[in-house]
Amino acid sequence: MIGQIILKALNEQIKKELDSAYLYLSMAAYFDSENLEGMAHWMKLQAKEEFNHAMKFYNHINERGGKVEFFALEKPPMDWKDPYEVFKNVYEHEKKVTESIHNLVDLAKKENDHATYSMLMWFVDEQVEEEANALKILEILEKIKDNSVGIIMLDRQLASRE
Numbered sequence: 001m002i003g004q005i006i007l008k009a010l011n012e013q014i015k016k017e018l019d020s021a022y023l024y025l026s027m028a029a030y031f032d033s034e035n036l037e038g039m040a041h042w043m044k045l046q047a048k049e050e051f052n053h054a055m056k057f058y059n060h061i062n063e064r065g066g067k068v069e070f071f072a073l074e075k076p077p078m079d080w081k082d083p084y085e086v087f088k089n090v091y092e093h094e095k096k097v098t099e100s101i102h103n104l105v106d107l108a109k110k111e112n113d114h115a116t117y118s119m120l121m122w123f124v125d126e127q128v129e130e131e132a133n134a135l136k137i138l139e140i141l142e143k144i145k146d147n148s149v150g151i152i153m154l155d156r157q158l159a160s161r162e
Helices: 004-033 037-063 083-110 114-144 148-158
Strands: none
Touching: 004 037, 004 083, 037 083, 037 114, 037 148, 083 114, 114 148
C-alpha cells in the first residue's frame, strides 16, 4: 500500500506531466501556425512523451493500491517571439521538471518507499536526456540566430524525430 504523503506528491506530479504535455502541444500549435512543421512534429512527440510519463505515475499509483486524483491543468502560453524563445522555454521547463523529480526522489527516500524510489530512477535518467535534447536544439538556434535558411534546415532535421 502506498503512503498518503507519497500518494499526494505523485498525484501532483501527474498534473505536472499533463501540464507539460499541454505546454508542448501549445508549442506545436505555434510552430504549425509558423509553417515550421518539423518543429511542430518534435513538439507533438514531446507532448505524447509527457502524457506517457503521466501514465507511468498513474499506473504506479494503481499498482500500489492508491487512488489517482486529477487537478485542473494550467492554460499554457500560446505565442512566442521565435523558435529560440520556444526552445529556451522548453529547456527552462525541463529543468523545473528535473527539480520536481529530484524532490520526489528525496521524498521517497525520506518515506522509505523503495518501490517509488525504484520507479523514479527511470525518471532521473529520462530527465538527463530531456534536458540534453532541449539544450542541444537551443544551442543550435543560438548559432543560427535569425538565419532563415538555418532555421529551415533545423526544422527539417527535427521532422525526422521518431
